Amino acid sequence: MKLYKKIILGVAACVALSACDDWLDVNTNPNTPISTDAEFHQRLPWMQFYMEHIYHIVASNTSFYCGHFYRNNAREGGAAKWQLDSSTRAANAQQWFFTQVGVNCNDLYNQAMEAGAYHYAGAAKFFRAYGFMMLTDLFGEIPYNDAFGENPSPVYDNGKTIFLGCITDIDEAIELFSRQQEAINNVTPVDLVEGDSWNGGDADKWLKMCYLLKARWLNHLVKKEAGNYKDGKYDAPEILNCLAKAQQSNADNTVIKHTDTNTPSHDVLGWNEPIDYSALYSCIGMNSNIYITKCYYDNLTNFDGKGIEDPRADKFIPWTRSMKGPETPIDIKWSDDGLWRRSMGVDMQTDILSQSGPYALSFDATTQSWYCDSPTRKGDTIYVWTTCGGTGYAGGVDILYRRNKSYDTSALSGVFYARPTSPSLMASYSEACFIKAETLFRQGDKSGAFIAYKEGVKASIDFVNDQIGVWTSEDGKLESCPSFTHIEQADIDNFLNNALGNSSDITLGKILTQKMLAMPYSNENWNDMRRCDYDTNIFMNWDKSYYYRNTPAGFTYCPEDKSPRRWKQASYELTYNTTNLAAIGSQVPGAAELGEGWYNNNLICTLPVWWDSNQE
Template sequence: MRSLKYILSGCLLVLGATSCKKWLDVNTDPNNPNNETVLVQNRLPWIQKFYCYTAGVTNFRTAAQSGLYYSNSTVGNALSTTWKFHTGNTTPYQTWFVEVASNLNDLYNTAQKKGAFHYMATANVFHALGFMQMLDVYGEMPYTQALTDLASPAYDDGKTIYYGCMAKLNDAIDLFGKTQDATAPALASGDMWNGGDVNKWIKLCWGLKARYMLKLSKKSDLYNADSILYCLSKGPQSIADNVVQQGFNNSTVTDYLLGDPVVTNGNFDYAAYGSNQRISKYHYDLLTNMRGSGVTDPRMSKIVPATMSGIQLDASNKVASFTWRRSEGVDVLGTATRLVKGGATSIVIPAYATANTNIKYTIANATDRANFIADQVGAGRTHTVNGNDVTVTYKAGSIFINNPNYLYSGDTIYVNLRSSSLATSGIAAQGEKDVSWYPSAAAFAAGAVASTGSFQVRPVSDQEILTYHEMCFIKAEVYMRKGDVGNAWTAYRDGIQAHLDMMQAKLTSWQAAGFAATNPDMAPMNSGDMSAYLTSGAVATAGNLTMSDIMLQKYIAMGCSIEIWNDMRRFNFSAGNVGSFGVVYPGYDRGPLFTGDANYTGSGKTDPRYWQRRWALPTTLEQNYNLTNVLAMNPNATEPNIWSMPVWWDCATDGEYYGYLSK
């Protein structure tokens, strides 16, 4: 895979409020760059950034699988709605090897020559982060030979990859504990994540070990609750220990591989760059009716986007008045009435009316026509009826669906997650402090916002690598498995509080920076609402806490993260057959538009192969160019139902796992 190597010297990166010149001096001789002259302090920030890029696409696509998002894109919809896949997900694999993994040996070896032990340690951390992610999604892949000169490396099984990654974390902890040589570059000179704070890096390593050890919860011979608790005791202890990659909106530089913005949050690049993604009803209901309480979570208005509605323009065609309308969730898993009628990918992007616009709808069904007319009356829209034809006038300033199919006319209730960046808005006048989405330059000029975006997936959002709230929820789960409900409840409450505090800190910083001036969803939450939520029926008491309570709060807090899908696999989604915990994710199931019979061949919920368990290997990479090694490891790798085959840690025993790897 050495042919995938890309030297970072040709790129430009603008990374924040400082001049960031240190990030740009990639080579000692910029006119004659070569791999040997790249400084370790200049290689590390690129590795950090591009890891977030590959993690971003993985986070988004697994979040779609987990029911957080609906997507009407080809790949996203297959994961969120139809579950029908024919090919693999190439992008995470490609970006991992091209942009990150290909630089890890060079970072390690160059740092070793300089006695820069802390940079050596970071190479090990990224090795673990990336290859564990590859194991999570693809199962088997090149590992021991992956970063060698071999063009067609052999494959390793999931167990080998897992223990290899854990060994790298142990080595990293040892290396971070060493004192660097006096002439070695300080970690602070190249570290965008932790500013050179070695203690935070060490806590990151221990936290990752806890995360990865939790994956073994199905394996009675390997799962060790006390070992996980020990790792947690050495991991993050407060939100001050959170490890994130900060996103920016101060550059138009794009990635050389896929052309996406470089400085923005990696989750944004996939979940909110375009207009395809929306909040699911499953996600929405947890934010508005957790535990059947009817309580609206104070985080809801920061996670679920809003659009302007009922816009009135003044004489200069500027927005004079309006109301904010919060998005409804797309019902992918339930009855999905709108999608069943219109098609799995049919939700339409809104437009902006620069002048009064008439649209004629032909509606043959009398009931549908009557309901449609009632909707227009309720919305106060001018309309006329002529037989089966209903003509509606959308006033200037309206955000509406410019399509004559009446089924689509109400799609403005599904506000997309889209945010804007300098590199993507297409509106030259839109400044860096305004990341709302406008459907056109005319809408921007009027001040008509079509989406306020979502907390985790704005260009300026932090991309969460490891957080204190995740550690709390892991602790809660581990104690619950031990039967210690008291300590489980304390950790559960701590996790909710930690996530509220983390969000509030970021929202406060956005307000101080000026983002909330145009986007109220970027302003802080009401502190009274936060306190009231913690004592409401949405939050379990110590006497009625269930594993589902823990995992559903973790679901909200982790959001756009692969760890949600990892958790759901560990609990077999809504099968209810793990331990005595019952159904942990109630309501999650195949939806009415499911067409993935060839991919998911299980006969029922308790059959592992009923669910989305992994991704197929990239067809254009491994299956076309390394097929012999692919099939030598897993002769079923090219079968359609590979999507439902559990990965190593998702199996209770090695016998079960290796049984899947036999023809």
């Protein structure tokens, strides 16, 4: 639609991941590129780039609702404190999908079908499903059927329509990826490998990814009555059927391998940053004042109270160079050589946030030590930022961050998933295992659930260990930091066999908590919290923060009996499409209680989206 097409022609000018000269060669009129100038195989890598970035940029915000991370700022910090009048990444989600991914889907599909390039057509359906499902997860109702037509003020569709439409699209993507591409008029279509930056042209991996996403989305329907998924019902047999065709090992993962070269090729339609590094580095790793919480720390260091540390703990909890002093708390973990100190977790169940903590650390070059320049917050040196460095964009000597570039003693490790070269998982065997475990558990098959749950944890540990090997093979000096040491098989076996419990004591809480640990920056964490109603009996060591419970001003936007359920619409919709937004209110769960102007009501973020509601 015209509202979303105003700034998309730049995509035609950025259709290749190589030099800018390449796209000039494909334009009929290089001075005025139009959408048809971009061939279908040239659209795909940029759609992939933006879709991955959108998803993880959004996840870098939504993850803070779930109690594992805190940041001293309004947006992510507001999410962690459930101050729902805080800003979100709504504009990024809405604008980047509509103008940089979604607007290309029809052209990609039509061009590919005409050429017999069914795998590219399948990718078009995949991205349409992926993006719109993400948006309905966030906003509930959005323009869907009318989204890319000529109407400058597109009408909204309700959540059920969007959800079922996305399922139809992913089913068509599955059908298209299952077909062989065919020559049309004796012209052989471009092979998928020419445009696929995610799976290297492996259609089987695309199929497995489609089946996983379908299982993921159908699993959102646990609040609906049992029945056929095509009717919007909870369909456990179909979930298990999809998982049988999804990833069967880590080798089937769709994983994006990032580099950090400070390439001159920049994201010209987004933040004007290099296109090669991880989106989570952009949102988490390169930023300061982001901490892990005690909930996250406890789940990693003493899962289920078994006294056995998760072998991923040293990789997921940040470290800093430090020196042990006489007042150092005894429960802080140090490296064997005493040069690295691991962070503690910010206890969100205390008044630390109300008391201006955690306070940012400073580095004293004279003593080469850390300090807090707030007399009342000196103890906050136990909390380490998740900030990391890099050799490309950050211009460092390695992937450690140094608060003072002249001193190695000011180094911070960062965390596994938020470095510039951290792999981005778009579809994983580990997630498939956890969804299977949950589905079987809900059916009463505890034995099968435990096997899948344990395998999901193992898959995550193995994935982490493999990437640690990549980093240390590139820079052996990193092994001096526990964040980069190889995980020993004995530690893996001890954790898997003695910390996870057994089939008789498996719970939904264990499954979902381990799923969240394996996928710390995923929108599925917020989806899981919502569909399980933020149940403290399910999410281990989690509860609403002390700050939220003791700051009545926040109840204006999130009363004590409510919780974060959706995002307020992006400003573009509120400003330019208000009439249609208002009109969909009669179909929005709970909107009638908010009255006219429901979309701007203080309680808008507490309204459930369709799959999270009791609507048919």
